[in-house]
Amino acid sequence: MNEIVIRQPDDWHVHLRDGAMLKAVAPFTAKQCHRAIIMPNLVPPVTTVAEAMAYRDRILAAIPEGIAFEPLMTLYLTEQTTVEELAAAAANPHIHAVKLYPAGATTNSDRGVRDPLSIDHLLGELARSGLPLLVHGEVVDPNIDIFDREAVFIDRVLTPILNRFPDLRLVMEHITTTQAVEFVMSQSERVAATITAHHLLYNRNAMLVGGIRPHYYCLPILKRETHRQSLLNAATSGHPKFFMGTDTAPHTQSSKESACGCAGAFTGYAALELYAEAFDEVGKLDQLEAFTSLNGPRFYRLPINEKRVRLTRTTTQVPDSFPVEDNQHLVPLRAGESIAWQFELLE
Numbered sequence: 376m377n378e379i380v381i382r383q384p385d386d387w388h389v390h391l392r393d394g395a396m397l398k399a400v401a402p403f404t405a406k407q408c409h410r411a412i413i414m415p416n417l418v419p420p421v422t423t424v425a426e427a428m429a430y431r432d433r434i435l436a437a438i439p440e441g442i443a444f445e446p447l448m449t450l451y452l453t454e455q456t457t458v459e460e461l462a463a464a465a466a467n468p469h470i471h472a473v474k475l476y477p478a479g480a481t482t483n484s485d486r487g488v489r490d491p492l493s494i495d496h497l498l499g500e501l502a503r504s505g506l507p508l509l510v511h512g513e514v515v516d517p518n519i520d521i522f523d524r525e526a527v528f529i530d531r532v533l534t535p536i537l538n539r540f541p542d543l544r545l546v547m548e549h550i551t552t553t554q555a556v557e558f559v560m561s562q563s564e565r566v567a568a569t570i571t572a573h574h575l576l577y578n579r580n581a582m583l584v585g586g587i588r589p590h591y592y593c594l595p596i597l598k599r600e601t602h603r604q605s606l607l608n609a610a611t612s613g614h615p616k617f618f619m620g621t622d623t624a625p626h627t628q629s630s631k632e633s634a635c636g637c638a639g640a641f642t643g644y645a646a647l648e649l650y651a652e653a654f655d656e657v658g659k660l661d662q663l664e665a666f667t668s669l670n671g672p673r674f675y676r677l678p679i680n681e682k683r684v685r686l687t688r689t690t691t692q693v694p695d696s697f698p699v700e701d702n703q704h705l706v707p708l709r710a711g712e713s714i715a716w717q718f719e720l721l722e
């Protein structure tokens with residue numbers, strides 16, 4: 376297959392940041408996706424409905440004229456979040472989820488929740504309203520190896536929470552392991568998962584063999600090949616529990632290429648092309664549309680997009696970097712290499 380036409384996708388996990396970075400990256404996501412779930416881990420985080428509405432306005436102001444893009448806002452759960460704020464979020468048409476970051480688990484998660492088993496009043500409210508809880512699923516226990524943190528989180532945190540709240544709707548974000556695939560499959564339809572393109576395309580060798588490659592460092596960290604195979608099976612299965620969430624997570628070149636570099640990979644400039652490569656690798660391009668454009672709206676109870684997009688098999692060169700501001704640059708995943716597909720929105 377050298378060409379494929381599918382419904383326009385949505386990205387169910389993006390970091391658009393703020394200020395100059397927002398202006399630099401928002402157009403990329405808006406060019407490909409009609410909607411995107413906007414992660415709230417700004418500094419300081421987006422914790423109230425009022426802050427989410429103000430951030431939404433800044434995002435819309437960063438989208439080029441003539442592009443129809445809908446930011447689907449989320450709130451960042453803290454230990455100070457109130458039940459009233461969550462009820463107001465559920466009643467707001469622009470807020471579509473609430474995000475749980477275990478404190479210290481990832482970029483800008485310091486204000487997250489130290490003990491996710493201590494917020495039953497908040498989880499009870501989400502279960503009542505039906506507003507989905509999106510979870511960065513890794514424990515922060517220093518005794519747990521970084522490659523095991525997702526699997527341990529399932530046993531220690533996710534299982535008890537889901538047992539306590541049978542109505543809670545939950546998305547395990549950016550899953551990276553066989554254990555996560557099996558866990559999500561073992562649950563009812565109220566539990567789903569996003570999968571990134573980079574976790575479908577790469578195992579940990581990409582980050583560590585032949586030199587340490589900071590642009591492949593993201594959290595949860597790339598795992599071994601068997602896990603990548605499980606993710607590929609899940610994503611290309613057509614099962615409605617799995618959908619696209621790029622976790623495009625831009626950081627400036629200087630903050631990535633550092634003795635203590637930030638976690639996050641910038642893939643939003645070519646999200647669909649990268650997913651197409653992964654699906655093509657296993658001969659499953661016919662399942663791409665379910666993953667990128669049908670399963671997400673179904674879980675979030677939103678209509679399917681009307682527009683179509685075309686992917687054409689054409690080798691395209693990836694720039695070494697994109698400008699942000701002044702001397703700041705953004706290095707994309709695959710910088711200086713090529714991508715096998717080209718994206719086009721059909722009007």
Ligand SMILES: NC(=O)N[C@@H](CC(=O)O)C(=O)O
Pocket residue numbers: 390416481482483511592593594595622624625638639640
């Ligand atoms: N994925 C990452 O490695 N980084 C994300 C945070 C996150 O999604 O965990 C970021 O905000 O940079």
Ligand SMILES: [Zn+2]
Pocket residue numbers: 481511548549594595
């Ligand atoms: Zn995360």
Ligand SMILES: [Zn+2]
Pocket residue numbers: 388389390414622623624
């Ligand atoms: Zn993320």
